[in-house]
Amino acid sequence: MQVEISGLRKVYPGGVTALQGLDLTIPPGVFGLLGPNGSGKTTLMRILATLLEPTSGEARVGGHDVRKEKGAVRELLGYMPEEFGFYPNLTAYEMLDYLALLCRINDRSERRSQIEQALHRVNLDAVANRRVGTFSSGMKRRLGIAQAILNNPRVLIMDEPTSGLDPEERVRLRNLLAELAGDRVVILSTHIVNDVASIGQRLAILRQGRCLFTGRLAELLAPLNNRTWIIDIEEDELGRVRHDFEVTGVFRSATGMQVRALADSMSHPRGYAAEPTLDDAYVTLMNHDAGESDTPSEEEAPPSETA
Amino acid sequence: MRRPDCIGLGAIFARECRLAVGGASFWSLGAAGALLAAWRAAGREVTCGVAAYRASEIIVLGVGVVAVLLAGAAAARDRRQAVAQLVLAKPRGSAPALVLVRFAALWLSLAVLAAMVLAASALTQIAVAGTPWRVYPYAHALAYTMLPIGLAAALGFSLSTIFATPLASAVAALYWIVIPLTRAHIAIAFDLTLSQHWPLTALFLGFLIALTGALYARPVRDGGATTARLAWAAALLLGATVVAAYGIAASGDDALLGPDPVLAAIAAQSSHRDPRAPGFWLPDAHGRRVALSDYAGRPVALTFWGPAAANSVHALSLLRGLAAEFRSSGLVCIAVCVDRDSAAMRPFLRDGGSDVVMLWDRGRHFGDGTYLGDSPAAVGYEVTHLPATFILDRDRSIQYVLSEIPPDRVREKVAQVIDR
Numbered sequence: 001m002q003v004e005i006s007g008l009r010k011v012y013p014g015g016v017t018a019l020q021g022l023d024l025t026i027p028p029g030v031f032g033l034l035g036p037n038g039s040g041k042t043t044l045m046r047i048l049a050t051l052l053e054p055t056s057g058e059a060r061v062g063g064h065d066v067r068k069e070k071g072a073v074r075e076l077l078g079y080m081p082e083e084f085g086f087y088p089n090l091t092a093y094e095m096l097d098y099l100a101l102l103c104r105i106n107d108r109s110e111r112r113s114q115i116e117q118a119l120h121r122v123n124l125d126a127v128a129n130r131r132v133g134t135f136s137s138g139m140k141r142r143l144g145i146a147q148a149i150l151n152n153p154r155v156l157i158m159d160e161p162t163s164g165l166d167p168e169e170r171v172r173l174r175n176l177l178a179e180l181a182g183d184r185v186v187i188l189s190t191h192i193v194n195d196v197a198s199i200g201q202r203l204a205i206l207r208q209g210r211c212l213f214t215g216r217l218a219e220l221l222a223p224l225n226n227r228t229w230i231i232d233i234e235e236d237e238l239g240r241v242r243h244d245f246e247v248t249g250v251f252r253s254a255t256g257m258q259v260r261a262l263a264d265s266m267s268h269p270r271g272y273a274a275e276p277t278l279d280d281a282y283v284t285l286m287n288h289d290a291g292e293s294d295t296p297s298e299e300e301a302p303p304s305e306t307a
Numbered sequence: 308m309r310r311p312d313c314i315g316l317g318a319i320f321a322r323e324c325r326l327a328v329g330g331a332s333f334w335s336l337g338a339a340g341a342l343l344a345a346w347r348a349a350g351r352e353v354t355c356g357v358a359a360y361r362a363s364e365i366i367v368l369g370v371g372v373v374a375v376l377l378a379g380a381a382a383a384r385d386r387r388q389a390v391a392q393l394v395l396a397k398p399r400g401s402a403p404a405l406v407l408v409r410f411a412a413l414w415l416s417l418a419v420l421a422a423m424v425l426a427a428s429a430l431t432q433i434a435v436a437g438t439p440w441r442v443y444p445y446a447h448a449l450a451y452t453m454l455p456i457g458l459a460a461a462l463g464f465s466l467s468t469i470f471a472t473p474l475a476s477a478v479a480a481l482y483w484i485v486i487p488l489t490r491a492h493i494a495i496a497f498d499l500t501l502s503q504h505w506p507l508t509a510l511f512l513g514f515l516i517a518l519t520g521a522l523y524a525r526p527v528r529d530g531g532a533t534t535a536r537l538a539w540a541a542a543l544l545l546g547a548t549v550v551a552a553y554g555i556a557a558s559g560d561d562a563l564l565g566p567d568p569v570l571a572a573i574a575a576q577s578s579h580r581d582p583r584a585p586g587f588w589l590p591d592a593h594g595r596r597v598a599l600s601d602y603a604g605r606p607v608a609l610t611f612w613g614p615a616a617a618n619s620v621h622a623l624s625l626l627r628g629l630a631a632e633f634r635s636s637g638l639v640c641i642a643v644c645v646d647r648d649s650a651a652m653r654p655f656l657r658d659g660g661s662d663v664v665m666l667w668d669r670g671r672h673f674g675d676g677t678y679l680g681d682s683p684a685a686v687g688y689e690v691t692h693l694p695a696t697f698i699l700d701r702d703r704s705i706q707y708v709l710s711e712i713p714p715d716r717v718r719e720k721v722a723q724v725i726d727r
Contacts (some may be wrong), residue, residue, distance in 0.1 A: 085389035100398035
């Protein structure tokens with residue numbers, strides 16, 4: 001079971017290009033899609049969920065074309081959109097029952113057991129008989145997850161599953177996704193880097209509809225090994241440090257200010273080596289890409305560091 | 308028993324019904340309709356036929372408007388509450404089937420509203436009017452109104468789906484209010500609340516639901532797509548135009564429209580109990596509906612005639628004579644053509660002038676004037692032969708049947724009724 005995407009393009013009516021010829025292969029396991037807002041994550045997920053037609057290119061879920069074999073793809077699929085709602089006057093149980101019916105789980109007792117299981121997994125069994133209209137946004141999101149895992153899908157697509165969840169729920173969700181992964185494909189998109197860092201064995205980073213990186217987390221971090229530093233600085237130093245190094249993060253600590261920076265060697269007296277994180281890699285990748293694509297002309301382009 | 312290849316439509320239907328009647332607003336609307344019906348049926352001596360008829364007016368117009376808006380809300384529900392994406396990504400969410408089931412559930416819930424109105428009307432009639440109760444009129448009113456209401460709902464459903472906002476269905480609601488109340492030429496084609504238009508109503512309803520089913524999974528997904536929406540709206544309009552054209556053609560030759568024995572039975576029941584002449588609400592040559600109650604407080608000369616019945620020409624010319632003579636005294640002359648085809652009365656209209664109100668009651672008769680007793684209004688007046696002329700006074704009581712008066716005394720008797 002895997003998801004294969006080749007040359008996928010999506011141009012919306014009105015000319016906005018959301019995906020520009022994307023190539024990706026997503027193997028079983030948790031796969032993180034990372035990228036800023038507007039990078040095409042949601043578009044990609046909606047295409048995979050058969051809710052959107054690609055303009056050109058091909059996407060196959062478990063060998064089935066998302067364009068021509070919608071039915072077969074949906075059989076395999078559990079999908080949680082980024083924004084969704086429920087009928088407010090149904091209870092959580094009734095809502096899942098409705099959606100389970102659409103999954104063609106026609107047997108009442110089977111429906112019941114699947115719904116109870118799903119509610120238990122997202123920790124909503126206590127409020128199963130409460131109207132969804134009274135739910136908090138975190139609870140609704142968990143119910144969204146519950147509906148996605150109904151019918152045991154082989155491919156789970158989750159668009160921003162952690163937004164709106166409190167830290168405890170977030171950890172719980174990560175555990176759930178890791179547990180679900182196994183031989184399933186679990187694709188989750190997020191713009192929160194840490195979500196992917198903690199569970200995504202593999203990831204892709206998108207920007208403006210293009211894939212900047214795809215592979216394992218370790219592969220992404222490898223070029224940053226021995227190049228990542230933390231520097232303790234005074235407040236007025238920031239400008240100079242930014243000029244001298246490639247800064248990937250600025251933090252305030254109890255003692256003053258810290259920056260994370262990338263450099264082949266450290267010339268600053270208060271700089272010391274650090275483990276590279278996904279944050280560092282992500283920011284670097286974004287900065288470099290922005291540098292390339294925002295450059296007005298070639299003469300003014302800075303020498304490319306990634307080349 | 309698991310049937311893996313289809314979604315459980317029955318169970319979905321039950322859920323949809325629950326969604327449709329779930330809100331307090333639904334029951335409030337039902338209660339309001341019931342109160343109105345009770346008020347309309349609360350007069351003394353109101354027969355069950357009249358009470359059921361008034362209730363059916365409330366249902367077609369009142370519940371019709373509610374139907375449009377309710378359907379608009381139901382169709383937009385998935386998008387408004389952002390459930391559409393969840394639903395559409397489900398395996399074979401089978402959008403057309405879902406739309407069909409949803410619409411059926413909506414229709415059923417509207418039938419509940421209609422039943423509430425009728426029940427209130429019936430109970431009030433039993434309690435207040437003191438006239439005998441029959442189940443027929445109410446059953447008929449329910450059966451007769453469900454199609455126009457279904458159409459109202461389908462209109463709201465389609466428009467709301469096309470434009471992805473329940474506001475669009477308000478346009479249909481406006482249509483529903485304006486067209487039936489506008490007794491204009493346009494009504495013959497577009498007033499789908501007219502019972503004789505039921506084949507058109509059913510056709511149009513089917514078309515709208517098919518359109519909505521085809522549409523549900525498609526539009527709005529790609530963002531704006533205004534042109535697509537306009538194209539769908541154009542398809543809807545085209546459908547309406549085809550139906551309207553068909554309506555115009557069909558009203559010239561009414562072979563499609565079946566006789567209505569229940570209606571005849573009601574008319575027969577009603578006529579025996581009310582001291583007044585039976586009321587009616589019949590279409591004229593343009594399809595506009597004219598009610599006897601439009602002329603409340605005025606004396607009426609009413610002739611039932613048939614184009615094939617031998618003495619009809621004579622009866623009509625007598626009626627015209629009365630119209631010309633007593634127009635200034637307020638006499639209303641109504642000629643009801645009893646024939647299978649409303650077009651049969653058109654030649655008689657041309658030389659009729661505008662003094663005589665020409666209406667149409669669908670029924671059959673033979674050349675010798677024998678009437679087969681299959682049209683609602685003529686049955687109500689216990690007509691057995693055509694032509695038959697009745698003189699009603701200002702209180703709508705039948706004073707004379709013209710066949711019982713010597714011809715030379717007709718004018719004298721009419722003058723008496725007018726002066727009374």
